[in-house]
Amino acid sequence: MSELEKMINIPASAAVNVFGQFDEYVQAIERTLHVDIIARDENVKVIGEETNVRSAVEVLNNLVTLNNRGNQITRQNVDYALSLVLENKQSDMMLEIDSDTIARTIAGRPIKPKTLGQKEYVDMIRDNMVTFGIGPAGTGKTYLAMAMAITAFKNNEVNRIILTRPAIEAGEKLGFLPGDLQSKVDPYLRPLYDALYQIMGAESFTANMEKGLIEVAPLAYMRGRTLDNAFIILDEAQNTTPAQMKMFLTRIGFGSKVVVTGDMTQKDLPFNTQSGLEVAIKVLSRVDGIAFAKLTNKDVVRHPLVQKIVKAYENYEEKLEKKKKAPKNRAFKK
Numbered sequence: 001m002s003e004l005e006k007m008i009n010i011p012a013s014a015a016v017n018v019f020g021q022f023d024e025y026v027q028a029i030e031r032t033l034h035v036d037i038i039a040r041d042e043n044v045k046v047i048g049e050e051t052n053v054r055s056a057v058e059v060l061n062n063l064v065t066l067n068n069r070g071n072q073i074t075r076q077n078v079d080y081a082l083s084l085v086l087e088n089k090q091s092d093m094m095l096e097i098d099s100d101t102i103a104r105t106i107a108g109r110p111i112k113p114k115t116l117g118q119k120e121y122v123d124m125i126r127d128n129m130v131t132f133g134i135g136p137a138g139t140g141k142t143y144l145a146m147a148m149a150i151t152a153f154k155n156n157e158v159n160r161i162i163l164t165r166p167a168i169e170a171g172e173k174l175g176f177l178p179g180d181l182q183s184k185v186d187p188y189l190r191p192l193y194d195a196l197y198q199i200m201g202a203e204s205f206t207a208n209m210e211k212g213l214i215e216v217a218p219l220a221y222m223r224g225r226t227l228d229n230a231f232i233i234l235d236e237a238q239n240t241t242p243a244q245m246k247m248f249l250t251r252i253g254f255g256s257k258v259v260v261t262g263d264m265t266q267k268d269l270p271f272n273t274q275s276g277l278e279v280a281i282k283v284l285s286r287v288d289g290i291a292f293a294k295l296t297n298k299d300v301v302r303h304p305l306v307q308k309i310v311k312a313y314e315n316y317e318e319k320l321e322k323k324k325k326a327p328k329n330r331a332f333k334k
Contacts, residue, residue: 004050006057009042018060025063027080029056031164032082070110071135076301078116083130083298089116103147106201108228111147114301118144121293125259128253128291131281132237133261135295137309139307141261146195149231152257153213160213163192165235166244167218189216192235217242228253237262237270237277242243245276249284265313 010018019026019039035048035056046056055166063073071077081094096121109167113119118140124131125148149161191218195203208214208277219240235236235242236250237260252258269275281301284290297310 002050003048006046006053006055008040008044008046008057008060010044010060010064012042015039016044017067017073018063020073020075020078020301025073025075028075028078029059029082032086033059039274044124056057058085066098071098076114080298084116102144103151103199104328105198106204109197111113111144113144114140115299117293117295117299118301121295122148124291124293125257128289129256130249130258130260130284130290132277132284132290133259133295134264134277135299136265136293136297138300138310139295139304140299140301141263141295142191143195145233145259145261146192147199148259149233150199152231153186158255158257159180159229160215160231160307162213162221162227163189163196163216163232163235163275164222164248164266165192165234166237166239167220189218192216192233219248222248222251223252226253226258229252230257232258233254234258234260235262236278238264238267238275241275242267242274242276242279245280249280265317 020028026039029035030037033048033052033056035046035052037056037060038045038047042109044060046053046060048056059078062081065076066073066077084094091114093214097113097116100119100122101112103111103120105111113122117135121131121133122144125145134143135141146163149158149163152158193205196214196216200208205214209216210305223319230253230254237245239262240248248260249258260277262275264275264278267275281292282312285292300306300310
């Protein structure tokens with residue numbers, strides 16, 4: 001294939017953000033697409049095979065557009081832009097994803113989906129009464145659901161937010177915890193508090209919690225209630241039993257929206273106990289008004305190493321499954 005040289009202009013004001021610290025992002029593009037990128041002032045020359053050069057230019061142009069929209073470009077943005085061009089996805093797909101601002105943190109930082117999977121997940125929440133967000137750690141399942149809940153609350157689409165998760169120990173026995181009932185359950189619900197503080201602010205959260213407009217409670221507290229005009233999030237749903245999941249889903253009242261999040265690879269249930277999330281996926285997959293967003297390691301938006309860890313575990317578990325299913329050779333004695 002013929003070699004191509006292409007020149008593009010990247011303003012000096014954008015270069016630091018687009019190139020990364022010590023040109024980290026440029027080096028990642030060069031390694032992945034097998035091109036050479038040479039910057040002279042605001043002129044950037046891309047050299048390599050024609051197809052690769054066009055892909056590299058596309059990635060760089062998308063990163064410049066993200067910069068112009070006020071984004072702080074991260075390694076995740078670069079890696080995802082590269083994955084899209086390698087999969088021959090539409091060049092404007094990343095920019096379309098970035099245009100969807102769900103909410104803003106208390107510091108003013110926009111909260112947006114960062115991958116195609118996350119964008120589909122957010123759209124499902126908008127369009128359906130019940131949405132299941134299923135995927136590995138770091139895919140933004142809970143955080144995006146929380147942002148959607150706070151936006152709906154601020155827009156008066158719902159009267160209150162209810163956040164719940166099963167109070168189950170993650171593979172270790174914590175013994176008797178000191179304090180009152182709230183003190184005992186708070187450690188299990190801390191990740192939900194963290195997201196609320198970041199998006200809503202501690203003062204606003206505390207004021208609304210005191211009024212009963214925001215409720216953070218263990219799943220057991222949901223029994224016997226009917227939840228109308230509420231945005232309800234069930235987190236860590238892989239740790240529910242089938243009975244708990246059925247109990248939770250039958251609490252839904254009029255004007256409510258529900259998001260159930262979980263990661264089937266991180267169950268903390270006792271051995272041989274079936275997960276309520278696993279059963280719900282089988283039972284409810286064809287029910288109208290219920291959507292299932294299945295996020296993958298490509299949707300991980302934490303440190304790039306987390307994506308590699310998730311992928312490594314997926315590969316390991318796939319090999320174990322193949323070993324289990326493989327027929328065993330039996331030696332027969334004559």
